Amino acid sequence: MTAAQADLPTDLQAKFQKMPEGLRLDSPVVADGAAIWRIARDSKVLDLNSSYSYLLWCRDFARTSVVARDADGEVAGFITGYIRPDRPGTLMVWQVAVDHPHRGKGLAAALLDGLTAQVSAAHPVDALETTISPDNTASEALFTSYARRHGASVARTVLFDAGLFPDDGHEPEVLYLIEPLPH
Structure with a gap:
């Protein structure tokens, strides 16, 4: 459990996934940009951004x-x-x-819960959005289980049709709007 999760009311704490043994939640720093880029590249499912963009993101x-x-x-x-x-x-x-050695342990769910708790502690958040391509069943399962865990609904609409992408073969990006999130 993160410090932000510990600050939540007891009934909400039970809805948050705990970090797998031996791992801890942290904020990224610029030096993490290269590792984040590598993990994105090795995932084989994410659209890989430039290494520069991951450095900026961490900053x-x-x-x-x-x-x-x-x-x-x-x-x-x-x-x-x-x-x-x-x-x-x-x-x-x-x-x-x-990263491959850490898959199958619930880490993505714990990261998502930890991120929500961290951001909510500093800024009121009542909705979460993401986009998922139709063939990404792992992400669909992650975000729909997140919504169930937090008692929120999921609305799906196509945000970016495949024809908007300049590269051939890109699937549409479906927007998942998960709300309301508990405070």
């Missing part, structure tokens, strides 16, 4: 992003996110990835 959006660190301080997984400028109560989750 500019560290308060709305999280990493999991192992006992040696190495990054085991991450979530990047930001508060939507035109909807300040909405946390937009950009990317979620867990």
Whole structure:
């Protein structure tokens, strides 16, 4: 449990997934950008951004992003996110990835719960958004189980049709709006 999770009322704490043994939640720092880029690349499912963008993300959006660190301080997984400028109560989750050796332990769910708790402790959040391509069943399961755990509904709409992407073969991005989130 994170410090932000510990500050939640007891009935809400029970809804949050705990970090797997040996891992801890932390905010990313610029030096984590390379590891986050590598994990995104190795995921084989995320759209890989430039290495430069991950460095900027760790600098500019560290308060709305999280990493999991192992006992040696190495990054085991991450979530990047930001508060939507035109909807300040909405946390937009950009990317979620867990390094191969740490998969299957509930780390992504724990990161998502930890991120929500961390951001909510500093800024009121009543909704979470993400986009998921139709073939990404793992992300769909992660976010729908998150919504169930937190008693929220999920509305799905196509945010970006496949034809908007300049690269061939990109699937549409479906917006998942999860709300209301408990305070």
